[in-house]
Amino acid sequence: MEARRLRAIALVVLAVALGGCGSTSDGDGSKNRGGAGGGGPGTPSLTAATIEGFEGMYRLDSITRNTAGCDSEGPSTLADETNLLFVMAGAPHATMGLDPCVDEAQCWEQIDAIRRGDPISGDYGTFVSRQRDESSLYDVAQSSVVANGTCTDRALYSHELHRTGDTVRGEYRTIPLPDVPGSCTNELSLGAEAEAMGRPCTELVVFSGTKTGPPPK
Numbered sequence: 001m002e003a004r005r006l007r008a009i010a011l012v013v014l015a016v017a018l019g020g021c022g023s024t025s026d027g028d029g030s031k032n033r034g035g036a037g038g039g040g041p042g043t044p045s046l047t048a049a050t051i052e053g054f055e056g057m058y059r060l061d062s063i064t065r066n067t068a069g070c071d072s073e074g075p076s077t078l079a080d081e082t083n084l085l086f087v088m089a090g091a092p093h094a095t096m097g098l099d100p101c102v103d104e105a106q107c108w109e110q111i112d113a114i115r116r117g118d119p120i121s122g123d124y125g126t127f128v129s130r131q132r133d134e135s136s137l138y139d140v141a142q143s144s145v146v147a148n149g150t151c152t153d154r155a156l157y158s159h160e161l162h163r164t165g166d167t168v169r170g171e172y173r174t175i176p177l178p179d180v181p182g183s184c185t186n187e188l189s190l191g192a193e194a195e196a197m198g199r200p201c202t203e204l205v206v207f208s209g210t211k212t213g214p215p216p217k
Contacts (some may be wrong), residue, residue: 058209071199142192151184156196166211174203
């Protein structure tokens, strides 16, 4: 369940970075997934130098999950991971993709897929489209579901990636948002980041990895 949810969040970030809010239908309810990302005042797009600094194959050194809050890291889940490598590569429209992989062969395939803008497949994979500086990337996404005339199950997801030399540290936070009567509109999606300000964070995933080699040109 956790892996599927993180994959969905990553696809939301990509959809936002490419300039829109995605939405899908599912059975008797409609789902809307979108976010506030990709530029805007104070949120510079990724530069070519920033992308080049992050690109490469990485060894997953640690990963923790705190499902009870964000005041501290949770227990290590490294022993449960099957994807002990991950790649980072530039994606279309000045975005950056991160995708876990099992071995080098799969990693190279996933770098090509990221560069095409294809969906990622790993449980802590993501796309980001904003930077604070050349060593700090971030983006946000939101998810929601329409049920019984209410936009419910709403949450904002914050993804940050920080680079120190050849080491990358990722921090993913989940912030629940209140239900809203009516449909899950694009206005709600675009306002989710501001709405989440000051609200409690309920889940924290932290991981780190060390670059083992550059990506193929």
